[in-house]
Amino acid sequence: MTDLLATSPETWRDRSLDPPVIPPELVPPADATPLERNRALWARHDLRRRRAEAVYDASRNPDRGWPVSGNRAVLTFFRDLLTSRRGMFAALVVLNALAAAAGLVVPRLLGELVNTTVDGGGRSLDELALVIIGVVLLQAALTFVAQRTSTLFGQDLLSTAREFIVRTILRLPLGAVETASTGDLVTRVTRDVGTMSRSVQYGLPMAIISLLTVLLSVGAMLLNSVVLAVPALLTFATSSWAVRSYLRRAPKGYITEGATYSRINTTLTETVEGARTVEALGLSGARVRAGDDDIVVSAQAERYGMTLRNILFMALNFAFQTPRVITLLVGAYAYSRGWVDLGQITAAVLYVEALSDPLDRLIGEVDRLQVGAASTSRLLGIAEVRPDREAGERLPDGVELRGEDLRFAYREGHDVLHGVDLRIGVGERLAIVGPSGSGKSTLGRLLSGINRPRTGSASVGGVELVDLPLEVLRTEVALVTQEHHVFIGSVRDNIVLAREGSTDDDVREALSAVGSLLWVERLPQGLDTMIGSGRFALTPAQAQQVALARLIIADPHTLVLDEATSLIDPRTARTLEGSMNNLLEGRTVVAIAHRLHTAHDADRIAVVIDGRIVELGSHHELIDLDGEYAGLWRAWTS
Numbered sequence: 001m002t003d004l005l006a007t008s009p010e011t012w013r014d015r016s017l018d019p020p021v022i023p024p025e026l027v028p029p030a031d032a033t034p035l036e037r038n039r040a041l042w043a044r045h046d047l048r049r050r051r052a053e054a055v056y057d058a059s060r061n062p063d064r065g066w067p068v069s070g071n072r073a074v075l076t077f078f079r080d081l082l083t084s085r086r087g088m089f090a091a092l093v094v095l096n097a098l099a100a101a102a103g104l105v106v107p108r109l110l111g112e113l114v115n116t117t118v119d120g121g122g123r124s125l126d127e128l129a130l131v132i133i134g135v136v137l138l139q140a141a142l143t144f145v146a147q148r149t150s151t152l153f154g155q156d157l158l159s160t161a162r163e164f165i166v167r168t169i170l171r172l173p174l175g176a177v178e179t180a181s182t183g184d185l186v187t188r189v190t191r192d193v194g195t196m197s198r199s200v201q202y203g204l205p206m207a208i209i210s211l212l213t214v215l216l217s218v219g220a221m222l223l224n225s226v227v228l229a230v231p232a233l234l235t236f237a238t239s240s241w242a243v244r245s246y247l248r249r250a251p252k253g254y255i256t257e258g259a260t261y262s263r264i265n266t267t268l269t270e271t272v273e274g275a276r277t278v279e280a281l282g283l284s285g286a287r288v289r290a291g292d293d294d295i296v297v298s299a300q301a302e303r304y305g306m307t308l309r310n311i312l313f314m315a316l317n318f319a320f321q322t323p324r325v326i327t328l329l330v331g332a333y334a335y336s337r338g339w340v341d342l343g344q345i346t347a348a349v350l351y352v353e354a355l356s357d358p359l360d361r362l363i364g365e366v367d368r369l370q371v372g373a374a375s376t377s378r379l380l381g382i383a384e385v386r387p388d389r390e391a392g393e394r395l396p397d398g399v400e401l402r403g404e405d406l407r408f409a410y411r412e413g414h415d416v417l418h419g420v421d422l423r424i425g426v427g428e429r430l431a432i433v434g435p436s437g438s439g440k441s442t443l444g445r446l447l448s449g450i451n452r453p454r455t456g457s458a459s460v461g462g463v464e465l466v467d468l469p470l471e472v473l474r475t476e477v478a479l480v481t482q483e484h485h486v487f488i489g490s491v492r493d494n495i496v497l498a499r500e501g502s503t504d505d506d507v508r509e510a511l512s513a514v515g516s517l518l519w520v521e522r523l524p525q526g527l528d529t530m531i532g533s534g535r536f537a538l539t540p541a542q543a544q545q546v547a548l549a550r551l552i553i554a555d556p557h558t559l560v561l562d563e564a565t566s567l568i569d570p571r572t573a574r575t576l577e578g579s580m581n582n583l584l585e586g587r588t589v590v591a592i593a594h595r596l597h598t599a600h601d602a603d604r605i606a607v608v609i610d611g612r613i614v615e616l617g618s619h620h621e622l623i624d625l626d627g628e629y630a631g632l633w634r635a636w637t638s
């Protein structure tokens with residue numbers, strides 16, 4: 001559960017960051033001179049840069065959430081994506097180079113056309129017109145095929161990248177998902193996956209195509225006339241500082257933007273999850289202020305990124321516009337000296353004109369790639385979280401569940417279990433009781449292989465639970481909580497996912513065992529009825545029964561029940577009691593008992609106080625002992 005009290009006072013002010021307001025001295029008065037306004041503008045930009053860097057540094061601190069990968073990891077990721085499909089990549093390069101080359105022939109032909117018109121000689125006008133039409137048609141055909149290849153290539157890259165992300169997320173240790181920020185994870189798997197997808201699907205192929213076109217165009221300009229190529233090359237070279245400075249700053253800016261979106265989502269998720277606490281403790285003002293802070297910081301991060309882009313585009317605009325004029329001037333001079341003819345000047349101006357489009361696109365795509373790279377580094381950061389288990393080869397020899405010297409800490413140095421030893425007999429019903437916060441649920445999680453104990457061992461049939469492959473583990477021990485998720489799919493899909501290959505007969509048998517076959521068969525499409533978010537709505541009891549049927553199919557020999565019915569209303573609880581009893585039949589059961597009558601009926605009761613088992617025995621033995629359990633029992637029955 002979200003600890004709202006711990007997080008609500010935490011705003012950007014508590015994270016050693018500047019307060020998210022612009023100090024008054026940086027806002028010039030109405031009568032300020034243009035110079036003063038300009039100075040204040042740069043000071044504000046500098047402030048935003050420092051904030052962006054502080055947020056960036058904070059977002060890279062692993063103690064503050066999910067990690068963020070470095071540039072090297074992002075480059076390796078993109079390189080691996082490209083080299084894993086060399087054939088398609090080569091086809092993309094060759095086809096686009098051919099299409100671009102065909103496009104570059106046209107200005108030369110137009111130059112020739114000018115020369116023929118002015119001086120006569122060479123090929124006839126008709127002949128030239130036919131060649132130009134032929135080249136334009138060829139270029140159109142090549143462009144069509146090249147673009148089709150680029151689209152397929154982009155989609156192929158995208159599907160591989162998405163599969164990688166899904167696999168990464170699915171293998172995240174549950175403990176990490178529970179302790180790290182949900183808002184950040186949600187932002188990464190929604191916004192960042194979207195941004196990365198766009199840059200992989202369109203940005204990467206388009207950047208490659210634009211780069212090819214730019215390189216070929218520069219080659220064609222040099223072939224046409226070195227003198228006439230100089231103005232364009234010089235202005236491009238001088239504006240490269242703007243590109244370099246942008247490329248140096250943009251990644252931080254974009255990663256910062258991502259971190260601020262995560263923060264907005266985190267605050268929002270916490271507020272929604274803890275709505276009752278917010279209401280009960282009157283925290284709404286504080287939550288609104290925290291949200292406002294997040295939005296202001298995010299807007300500033302966006303403004304910082306926007307300013308970087310504006311400076312870049314201004315410099316590039318200059319670089320694109322200037323050569324048009326200078327080429328003409330240099331052309332006139334060179335023509336007067338007899339260094340070039342009119343055809344070469346025409347071709348040079350057309351090349352400069354034609355170059356601005358792919359250059360513009362190249363810069364746009366590089367920007368898109370920067371945004372994508374920032375998102376990719378946040379997504380690859382998730383992959384840096386080490387798995388908490390590595391499935392071994394050994395399979396259990398027997399079905400006895402044992403805990404030995406179990407210790408566990410959610411936070412380093414704060415053990416909540418202090419050396420618990422517990423051996424559960426086959427077919428036994430063991431109840432775990434104790435005051436709130438004593439460690440019962442934690443013990444249940446270790447005994448069902450959800451978490452790895454910090455020290456000691458939780459094993460079944462002599463093999464550590466966390467060393468078992470997940471599909472084996474869930475057929476040995478399963479944790480049953482009141483959280484039951486209905487997946488989008490048919491009733492059948494929801495049940496067979498516990499054991500692939502189950503037949504309809506198995507599903508019916510499982511449904512019948514939990515007393516649900518009748519209502520399922522009465523559904524509009526029976527087993528094929530689609531359920532889950534927005535589909536046919538099941539009642540809470542029906543949803544729980546589907547979850548129990550799933551467990552019957554998984555058929556674990558041991559069940560750990562944690563509050564299985566405590567949050568369910570009494571009527572639903574009565575409906576489920578029969579289903580539950582059928583599920584428990586013939587299995588070993590560890591029940592974390594919140595109501596003592598469950599404990600009363602158990603074979604043995606373990607009393608957990610402050611992370612230790614202080615009493616262990618049957619109800620009557622513990623009553624006779626007149627210790628902790630007897631006290632709890634008296635309090636409960638009085």
Ligand SMILES: Nc1ncnc2c1ncn2[C@@H]1O[C@H](COP(=O)(O)OP(=O)(O)OP(=O)(O)O)[C@@H](O)[C@H]1O
Binds near residue numbers: 410411439
């Ligand atoms: N995800 C978590 N992160 C940090 N601390 C946790 C987490 N879950 C539990 N704890 C702490 O561990 C201790 C044991 O909690 P646990 O939930 O195991 O107790 P419990 O006996 O099951 O309590 P309850 O009956 O209230 O559910 C408590 O101090 C609790 O605050």
